[in-house]
Amino acid sequence: MARALRAGEITSVALTQAHLDRIASVDADVHAFLFVDIQGALAQAAATDAKRAAGERLSPLAGVPLALKDVMTQKGVPTTAGSKILEGWRPPYDSTVVANLRANDIVIMGKTNMDEFAMGSSTENSAFGPTHNPWDLSRIPGGSGGGSSAALAAFEAPLAIGTDTGGSIRQPAAVTGTVGVKPTYGAVSRFGLIAFSSSLDQAGPCARNVLDAALLHEAIAGYDARDSTSINAPVPQVVTAAKSGDVKGLKIGVVKELNGDGYQSGVRTRFEESLELLAKAGAEIIEVSAPNFEYALAAYYLIAPSECSSNLARFDAMRYGLRVGDSEGASAESVMKLTREAGFGREVKRRIILGTYALSSGYYDAYYGSAQKVRTLITQDFDKAFQKCDVMVSPTCPTTAFTIGEKSDDPIAMYLNDIATIPVNMAGIGGMSLPAGLAPEDGLPVGFQIMAPAMADERMYLVGAALEAALLTKWGAPLLSKIPELSGR
Amino acid sequence: MSSLSRDDVANLARLARIEMSEEELVSLSHEFTVILDAVARVQEVAGQDVEPTSHPLPLRNVFRPDVVLPSLLTEEALSGAPAQEESRFRVPQILGEE
Amino acid sequence: MALTFDEVVTKYEPVLGLEVHVELNTESKMFCPCSTTFGAEPNTQTCPICLALPGALPTVNEKAIESTIKIGLALNCSIAAFSRFARKNYFYPDMPKNFQISQYDEPICTNGYIDVEIESDQGPKVFRIEIERVHMEEDTGKSLHVGGATGRIHGAQYSLLDYNRAGIPLVEIVTKIVPGTGKYAPQVAKAYVSELRDILRSLDVSDVRMEQGSLRCDANVSLRPIGSQILGTRSETKNVNSLRSVERAIRGEMIRHAELLNKGERIVQETRHFQEESGLTRSGRSKEQAEDYRYFPEPDLVPVAPDAQWIQTLRDGLPERPSIHRKRLQEAWAVPDKEMAAMINADVLNLVEASVALGADPTKARGWWLGEISRIANDKDVAISDLSITPGDVAEIVAFVNSGELTDKLARQVIEGVIAGEGTPAAVIAGRGIKVVNDEGALISAIEKVCAEQPETAQKIRNGHLPAAGALIGAVMKETKGQADAARVRSLLLAHLGQAE
């Protein structure tokens, strides 16, 4: 697409319009979008076409349309984070990611659906209804960024932005047969990303192939003085790596603890097959152990709720967003309570209460404090393993997409979905998921996860590109060519 | 085994400023028995000798120079306000300390 | 039966604890680049960060860190090699994030002290006040309560919030408990806040204006029977916004506590509010349940680990301690204790010093600042530093008087003009046409005229009754519109009437 734009074979306006048409045709079924900014997108596309016509030097993705997870502020465009409490709010400022997208002339088509405040693994927790997996509309598209991944799989958008706190980019990518990358913590600015868990949140690129993801990664990453946790160093050479795909001599560590019991057989089959392909491409496959990963889930479900209980305190009906119960004589305190009762969904409340508990006096050391120690142990596991290998790999998720409603009453079962993705967030390192094929038993996509040390994001692209090339040769066509046609209307 | 009573949940809901129905208080206290059991596992390995990690990257001393940049326009600042008056956010009566 | 203060201190020993919040005088806020200018239109100095809009992140003001370290060094504290910000979680509408970014168990400065001197029955007495910690945090917004009879919170129908002040850097200075002050407790507390204010001013880190709220003191007081080692229950008095109030609040609380204890009643641990009019404190609404602030390390900000060299540079740049500085000035200027105290009380010491630095004679500079200028500030009911007259102006006026271009009386007119905004002394002199009449002919003709008008008085003087000269001198001064030098008029007048001094 980008090449066609550069060659002048198609304009950005035409390309954007085609995607807007596709959204109009299929999104009633998929429900990937919460808001489609038709006018804004076409205006931005036209402006890009004009720049190109004027002979300006443009970025590689200039003119390509993109779907933005509704957790990023975009000035004047409704931003809800999937919550009723923010319904109708139009931010007066742009997030840094949006500013970077604009600087690269990437056309922002609209805001995608998500689990409320990014809390979930299925997008069923959106206050605005679930998103459906384009592979099978009765199934979940993953979460929290199910909207972004579904938009890619449904050909509604060629690029998307996600955010990943415990797997919210990688797990949706896995179950929709797309590519999703969580860069090293601090690689992409969090300014304007509506915080769920500040020490874990990280935005990243979603695309249909590794090279597109790399190009988008390069466009949105970089130092930002407005985010104190931003990395002040050059962006790794991810595009070069994605173009190379040379893994000869590279050591790939298979995480012993993230494979085996609890992993669906088709997931394991595709994972093993991918390892063989990588070995054939010249990589050395070894086994590494990370004994403390088994505590990652428990630590995550203390750290993330604790931070979110504080981050979400600002939604109090005073300055913006929903206000409930403001009747004659009501107090600010009662309005806060009633608004938060009405504005937050059940999962959000559950996590706020859990986090409030984990931080409360007398329990801090046992819960939040212990979870932070586990975080140290997980980071040490990674450090040790990376002394033996260049990247680590595992299946992205234990299973393929489950059906909508299947796990919504069982938080623990839902949380188990993130068992393989969470360690990456705990250590602040990079993780990528790319399609490894379809599980034989259900014909649904399986994700292959690559983990790289902090600030070595290019290694994920190197391995991802190698595996993608090998699989393409094997399949003869991209995985998404096998997706059932959506009826449209 | 860790657990939370209905009153514990009510106290947490008060701290978190969330109104909760009786039914919700009870059902959450049941859920928490399961969830706390699961998360309490962190205590198994969190020994005295392990340093806690609060930030994933070892950054230090990230400062901004003391320079004023333009603020939002007052209209922008107030654009999301549920109620406003005289360029201020209007909020229900505040009970509590002066 | 009301107790007297003397009765209280014969039976009980007070234990003090003082918490002072200081607004730093940085250009921009603690965690965002909004301006900190005082008195701006509501919500004109706000941004996504200080309004806590979704997605906004804080960044740390380097100058605020530097100022805090300077304060710590000036208070003899250790500067932590590693410290972190923490979130203090509680809901309040004037605090946009519903948490305050503060510091908890890892403050940047710890374990300091300052010595303060008070006037005891046996002469000057020094008390050492130990400092527990100095930490950084941020201020809240301001609420305006509408519908209540007094603009107070109780009975208000609703409130209006202005977040201009939200996020202004605050430094909190907390003392350890201060035992052993006995009957001097109120004076010691006042002297401590006063000394602290002088130190902060000398560091130029804050405006330290108690009346504007840039320095706020909370006073903790408890009593225990003399000889007891067990701490009594304390009360915390907030809103103490002048030095005099610090003294009054502590005295008042000591008496209140003692009366309760004498009656066998329990002291309630609570916050109380000082009321300027009565000098008494009023109970704050006690919270039904204790707050649990759920402190945890602020994940959006990285730790502060100042390197030794930075600290050394700041240490090297510290100004002389105000108390030492004062002693040095007093010696250099040869000022009596009483006059020195007068300058300190009137808040003009630094102004006099600045005038002297610009060439003014210390005695004369002191005379103007303490006299005419203080009087005008009093009349206008403003702080002397708020008047638009500068040390430079005063130095200029002193120079004009020394050179004979102004008389003292004319100088007063010039001061009034400068304060009225008519410009520099030279501009006021030019603008008002002020000049000393030195022309002998003009003076003699004025003297002749006056003597002709008041022949009896002139005759008295001729007869040697010199005290009568005053009336005629006054008349001559009036005749010359005050622009003559009175001493010169006197000598000319006496000569004219055949008398010598």
Ligand SMILES: [Mg+2]
């Ligand atoms: Mg404080």
Ligand SMILES: [Zn+2]
């Ligand atoms: Zn601001």
